[in-house]
Amino acid sequence: MGRMIEVRELTKRYRGTTAVDGLTFTVEPGRVTGFLGPNGAGKTTTIRVLLGLARPTSGRVLVDGRRYTEIRRPLHRVGALLDADAVSPGLTAHDHLRWLARSNAIAAGRVAAVLEQVGLAGVARTRVGGFSLGMKQRLGIAAALLGDPRVLVFDEPVNGLDPDGIRWIRGLLRSLAAEGRTVLLSSHLMSEMAMTAEHLVIVGDGRLVADTTVRELTGRFDPGILVRTPRPDEFAGVLRAAGAEVAAEADGGLGVKGLDVDAIGDLAHRHSIPLYETARRETSLEDAYLRLTAASVRFRGHTDNAKAA
Numbered sequence: 001m002g003r004m005i006e007v008r009e010l011t012k013r014y015r016g017t018t019a020v021d022g023l024t025f026t027v028e029p030g031r032v033t034g035f036l037g038p039n040g041a042g043k044t045t046t047i048r049v050l051l052g053l054a055r056p057t058s059g060r061v062l063v064d065g066r067r068y069t070e071i072r073r074p075l076h077r078v079g080a081l082l083d084a085d086a087v088s089p090g091l092t093a094h095d096h097l098r099w100l101a102r103s104n105a106i107a108a109g110r111v112a113a114v115l116e117q118v119g120l121a122g123v124a125r126t127r128v129g130g131f132s133l134g135m136k137q138r139l140g141i142a143a144a145l146l147g148d149p150r151v152l153v154f155d156e157p158v159n160g161l162d163p164d165g166i167r168w169i170r171g172l173l174r175s176l177a178a179e180g181r182t183v184l185l186s187s188h189l190m191s192e193m194a195m196t197a198e199h200l201v202i203v204g205d206g207r208l209v210a211d212t213t214v215r216e217l218t219g220r221f222d223p224g225i226l227v228r229t230p231r232p233d234e235f236a237g238v239l240r241a242a243g244a245e246v247a248a249e250a251d252g253g254l255g256v257k258g259l260d261v262d263a264i265g266d267l268a269h270r271h272s273i274p275l276y277e278t279a280r281r282e283t284s285l286e287d288a289y290l291r292l293t294a295a296s297v298r299f300r301g302h303t304d305n306a307k308a309a
């Protein structure tokens with residue numbers, strides 16, 4: 001059970017709002033898990049409960065089998081980047097980390113090590129008030145790494161980073177996971193996740209929408225192959241007889257699922273049907289994500305109406 005994050009039947013209500021609604025999932029070590037959902041889906045609330053910053057209405061979040069508030073010197077176990085702006089502007093980067101290290105019994109040598117690791121060694125003595133958002137993000141990441149924790153949680157860490165910074169953080173997160181750490185990365189951007197995460201936990205309206213790999217999600221929404229032929233009706237019949245699922249497209253093309261490009265070519269050849277085009281369509285993870293989360297919101301609205309009636 002070591003190094004895992006376990007979210008169990010978590011519900012968090014604020015006066016009129018259910019921010020998290022019976023959420024259950026596990027974050028495993030050795031891979032980057034993306035925590036994905038539209039704005040307001042409940043990601044930050046879940047992370048705040050994980051870090052002991054909010055009390056659950058019911059359910060719990062455990063790290064290594066324990067609640068965060070039960071962990072002694074938690075920075076050794078869990079590192080988190082929540083709000084990069086939450087650093088006193090009058091402190092230098094070095095002083096901020098030095099203070100964190102001291103209050104968590106972390107060796108002073110770690111301060112220089114993490115400043116180096118995040119590329120802030122050159123500005124260690126600069127006041128944080130003068131930092132760009134990207135530099136603050138790096139400082140927040142340095143703080144998360146300070147206690148050399150096995151579990152890392154990053155809430156929207158890409159905010160404010162330039163393309164180089166984004167590439168850097170991707171590499172960092174992947175290498176932390178490759179070291180066997182548990183890495184949870186929250187974002188509302190599918191495009192960012194597709195490049196960084198291997199596993200996805202998708203939430204919509206406080207509920208679990210999908211808990212799956214990037215690969216499985218891509219496969220689940222297989223957009224199929226686009227086929228163009230001057231004899232579409234005839235070829236559709238041939239394809240269906242071979243077990244394919246065929247949809248006639250408005251522009252005269254055929255959308256084909258269940259056969260690969262080679263099989264489609266062979267069938268056309270065998271039936272002497274000219275093929276003008278066979279193209280594997282790009283699977284858009286973005287589309288898959290939007291469809292999943294839109295469905296969850298619609299479903300939720302429907303049940304709420306039913307309850308009110």
Ligand SMILES: Nc1ncnc2c1ncn2[C@@H]1O[C@H](COP(=O)(O)OP(=O)(O)OP(=O)(O)O)[C@@H](O)[C@H]1O
Nearest residue numbers: 014017019037038039040041042043044045046188
């Ligand atoms: N302290 C609070 N008081 C009242 N409502 C809150 C509070 N915190 C969050 N909420 C509400 O709970 C819901 C979930 O918010 P949360 O911030 O967890 O979502 P999120 O997925 O992190 O979104 P974002 O990507 O915008 O950060 C939202 O409707 C939000 O308005």
